[in-house]
Amino acid sequence: MLQATEEKASGRRALLVSAIYGVWGLVAAALGAPAAVYLLFPPRTKKVEEWIEAGRADSLRLRVPEELVFRRNRVDGWKVTSDKTSAWVVKMAPGHVVAFAPQCTHLGCAYHWDEQKQQFLCPCHTSTFSLDGSVTSGPAPRALDRFESRIADGKILIGAVRRSGHA
Amino acid sequence: MPEMKRRIGDWLEHRTGIETAVRNFLYEEIPASSGWHQVFGSIALFLFLVQAFTGILLAFNYAPTPGEAYNSLKYIVTELTGGVMVRGLHHWGASMMIVVVVLHMAQVFLYGAYKKPREATWGVGVVLLLLTLAYGLTGYLLPWDNRAYWGTVVATEIAAKAPLVGPYLQRLTASENGIGVVTFARFYALHVLLLPPATMILIAIHVYLVRKHGVAPAPDEKAPRKRFFPEQVFRDTMAIFCAFVILFALAVAVRVPLGRLADPTDSSFVPRPDWYFLFLFQILKFFDGPLEVFGSVVLPAVAVLLLFLVPFLDRTPAVRVTRRTFAMSVVGVGALGWAGLTVAAIATTPKQVEVAEAGGPQDWQQLSPEELAGIGYFRRENCASCHSLAGGGSSIGPNLTATSIRKSAAWMIEHFKNPAHLVPGTSMPPIQLNDSQLNALAAFLLKLNPSNAAALQSAPEVVVDGAMIYQSRRCGACHQINGVGMKLGPPLDGLGKRRTREWVIEHFLDPQKLSPGTIMPPYRFNNREMDHITSYLMMLK
Structure with a gap:
C-alpha cells in the first residue's frame, strides 16, 4: 500500500x-x-544595380591601366550612402575595357600598377598580378575581382563587382 | 558516458559549488499553503529577461539619434526577417510587465505579505514598480514617431511644472527648449544604461530578502513545509508559459504601430500616453489652472508615498486572506477607479485624422505637379527629421520656411548634391536623387513660406505619390496642370468634375478606345501606380 x-x-x-x-x-x-x-x-533590401560613368574611353591608352575614381551609391542598413570608389581600368582592345576592383584578393590592401615591371603590385605581401588580373606571384589566392564594365557613347560604364573564380 | 558526466559534475562542484547552490535554491522550504497565487513574481522576472533579450536584439540594428532612430526602426520592421516579431515582443512585453507587476503587488497586498519582517521587501518592490514605469516613459520616445514625440513633450511639460524640482527635472531631461537630440540621448541612456543595472541589483536584493524571510505563510499554518522544487517550480513554469503564449500571440497578431516621423509642426496630432498612463492623463482633466499641479504631481506623489508606507500603516497581526475585507475593498476601489478613468480617457480620444477633409481647394491643390512631387521627395528623404517647417520643436538643420525664400533653385540643387561644398562643416548627407527629382524638391521648397507650411504638409500620401508618378512619366510634356506644362493634350485641371474614376483608368489602358485619334500612348501602370495617379488626377480642381 x-x-x-x-x-x-x-x-x-x-x-x-x-x-x-x-x-x-x-x-x-x-x-x-x-x-x-x-x-x-540578410535584409530584404534591394541591391542598387546601376551603371556609373567612370570616365571617357578615348582618354585611355591601349593596355595601360589607369585608376579611375567615381562615386557610387551603396545601401548601408537603413541608409544609402554615396561612396568614393576606384577601379583600375585597362583598355584591352579598342571598344573593350576591363575594370578591376581596387583591392588585392589576399587581404584587401590597395595595389598599384608598376610601370617598369608591367604588373600590378600589392605593397602588403608583394602579390603581383598580370595585366589581365591573374596572379603571377605572392600569396594572393585568386585573380583580381572585376567590375562589370562596358562602353557606351564613348563613356566607360562601371556596374556591379563580380568575384573572380581562381588564380 | 554517465561516468564521464559524473566526473565533470564533481570537478565543477569542487571548484565552484554550483551543484550545492542550485540544490539549495531548488530545495528551499516553503510554506505548505504556497500555491498558484504566488506565481506573479516569477512571471515578472521572466518578462524582465525577455525585455532584456529583445531590447539587445533591437539595439543591434537601431541608431539612437533623432536623425536616424525612425529610419533604423523602420528598417528593422520592414527589411529584417523577424524584425516585426522582435519589436512586437519588446512592445507587448513592456505592457505585460506592467500588468504582471501590478498583479504581483495586488496579491502581496491582499495576503498582507508585506507585514513585519517583510517591510523592506515591499519597499524594494515599490521601487521596482517605479522603475518599470520609468522604462515605459523613456522607451516611449525611442521610435521617434509622432506618438513618441508628442507623448514625451507632454510628459516633460508635466515634470517641469512640479513644485520645487520642476526646473531641475527640466534641466535633467534637457527639455527647456523642446525635445531634441539631447533629450533623446538622455532618455536612451536612462532606458538602456541606467535602468537595467538598477533593476538587476534591486531584483537581486528583492529575491534575497524573499529568501531571507522565507515566503510568507498563511497565519494559522500547521501543515509541514514543502520544497520549492518541483511542485512550485512547476506552477511557476506553467504560469510563465501562459504569459508567454499571450505575449507571443500579441507579437504575432497585433501590429505595433509606427506612425509618421516625429513632426514638431504637425498641429493635427493628438498626443496620448501609453494605456497604463491614461488614468493619470484623465485625472489631469479634473484639475484646472493653479490646481493642475495637484493632479499632475502632488496626487501621484502622495499615492507613491502611501504605497511605501503600507506596511507601517497596517501593523495589525496577520489574518487569513478571506478576512482581509478592508484590503479587498482597497484593491477593488483602486481597480474600478483605474478602469473607469482609463475607459473615460479612451472614450474622449478623437480618431487620428491623417488626410485633410475635402472641401474648398487646399493649398496643396494649387501646386504644380512638380512642386507636389517635391513634397513626396521631401518626405521620402525624411528631410523633416532635421529641418522643421515652422517655429519651435527640434531643429538640427535650419528652418526651411525661413531660409528657402532667400535661396535660388540652382543653389539648392548644388547644395543637395554636395552639402559640404556650399555649407562647410554641415552634417547634412548628400541627397540621393536624380536631377529631375532634385528639381522637384527645389520647386517645392521655393513655394514654401511660414504661412502655408502646415497646409502643404497635409497633402495626402496617395496624391503626392500620384504627382511623383505624373512627373516621372513626363505627363507634363503634353498636359497642363495649374498653368504648368504643355497644351499638346487637354489641360487636366478639374478633370474630376468632367470624368469618372473608371473612365480615367480605362483611358490610361487604351486611349484610342475612348478618344479615337488621340496621340496619347497607353500606360501600363501597376495597381498602386494606377490607383495613386488616378486619385491625384481626380482631386484636381
Whole structure:
C-alpha cells in the first residue's frame, strides 16, 4: 500500500520535472528562433544595380591601366550612402575595357600598377598580378575581382563587382 | 558516458559549488499553503529577461539619434526577417510587465505579505514598480514617431511644472527648449544604461530578502513545509508559459504601430500616453489652472508615498486572506477607479485624422505637379527629421520656411548634391536623387513660406505619390496642370468634375478606345501606380 503511494508520488514527480524541462525548452526555442532569423538572415533590401560613368574611353591608352575614381551609391542598413570608389581600368582592345576592383584578393590592401615591371603590385605581401588580373606571384589566392564594365557613347560604364573564380 | 558526466559534475562542484547552490535554491522550504497565487513574481522576472533579450536584439540594428532612430526602426520592421516579431515582443512585453507587476503587488497586498519582517521587501518592490514605469516613459520616445514625440513633450511639460524640482527635472531631461537630440540621448541612456543595472541589483536584493524571510505563510499554518522544487517550480513554469503564449500571440497578431516621423509642426496630432498612463492623463482633466499641479504631481506623489508606507500603516497581526475585507475593498476601489478613468480617457480620444477633409481647394491643390512631387521627395528623404517647417520643436538643420525664400533653385540643387561644398562643416548627407527629382524638391521648397507650411504638409500620401508618378512619366510634356506644362493634350485641371474614376483608368489602358485619334500612348501602370495617379488626377480642381 505504502509502496504504491510512493511509486505514484515518484511518477508524478517525474511528470512534473519533464513538464518543466519541456516548457522551458519550448520557450527557449520560441525566443531563439526569431532571434536567429533576425540576426542571420540578410535584409530584404534591394541591391542598387546601376551603371556609373567612370570616365571617357578615348582618354585611355591601349593596355595601360589607369585608376579611375567615381562615386557610387551603396545601401548601408537603413541608409544609402554615396561612396568614393576606384577601379583600375585597362583598355584591352579598342571598344573593350576591363575594370578591376581596387583591392588585392589576399587581404584587401590597395595595389598599384608598376610601370617598369608591367604588373600590378600589392605593397602588403608583394602579390603581383598580370595585366589581365591573374596572379603571377605572392600569396594572393585568386585573380583580381572585376567590375562589370562596358562602353557606351564613348563613356566607360562601371556596374556591379563580380568575384573572380581562381588564380 | 554517465561516468564521464559524473566526473565533470564533481570537478565543477569542487571548484565552484554550483551543484550545492542550485540544490539549495531548488530545495528551499516553503510554506505548505504556497500555491498558484504566488506565481506573479516569477512571471515578472521572466518578462524582465525577455525585455532584456529583445531590447539587445533591437539595439543591434537601431541608431539612437533623432536623425536616424525612425529610419533604423523602420528598417528593422520592414527589411529584417523577424524584425516585426522582435519589436512586437519588446512592445507587448513592456505592457505585460506592467500588468504582471501590478498583479504581483495586488496579491502581496491582499495576503498582507508585506507585514513585519517583510517591510523592506515591499519597499524594494515599490521601487521596482517605479522603475518599470520609468522604462515605459523613456522607451516611449525611442521610435521617434509622432506618438513618441508628442507623448514625451507632454510628459516633460508635466515634470517641469512640479513644485520645487520642476526646473531641475527640466534641466535633467534637457527639455527647456523642446525635445531634441539631447533629450533623446538622455532618455536612451536612462532606458538602456541606467535602468537595467538598477533593476538587476534591486531584483537581486528583492529575491534575497524573499529568501531571507522565507515566503510568507498563511497565519494559522500547521501543515509541514514543502520544497520549492518541483511542485512550485512547476506552477511557476506553467504560469510563465501562459504569459508567454499571450505575449507571443500579441507579437504575432497585433501590429505595433509606427506612425509618421516625429513632426514638431504637425498641429493635427493628438498626443496620448501609453494605456497604463491614461488614468493619470484623465485625472489631469479634473484639475484646472493653479490646481493642475495637484493632479499632475502632488496626487501621484502622495499615492507613491502611501504605497511605501503600507506596511507601517497596517501593523495589525496577520489574518487569513478571506478576512482581509478592508484590503479587498482597497484593491477593488483602486481597480474600478483605474478602469473607469482609463475607459473615460479612451472614450474622449478623437480618431487620428491623417488626410485633410475635402472641401474648398487646399493649398496643396494649387501646386504644380512638380512642386507636389517635391513634397513626396521631401518626405521620402525624411528631410523633416532635421529641418522643421515652422517655429519651435527640434531643429538640427535650419528652418526651411525661413531660409528657402532667400535661396535660388540652382543653389539648392548644388547644395543637395554636395552639402559640404556650399555649407562647410554641415552634417547634412548628400541627397540621393536624380536631377529631375532634385528639381522637384527645389520647386517645392521655393513655394514654401511660414504661412502655408502646415497646409502643404497635409497633402495626402496617395496624391503626392500620384504627382511623383505624373512627373516621372513626363505627363507634363503634353498636359497642363495649374498653368504648368504643355497644351499638346487637354489641360487636366478639374478633370474630376468632367470624368469618372473608371473612365480615367480605362483611358490610361487604351486611349484610342475612348478618344479615337488621340496621340496619347497607353500606360501600363501597376495597381498602386494606377490607383495613386488616378486619385491625384481626380482631386484636381
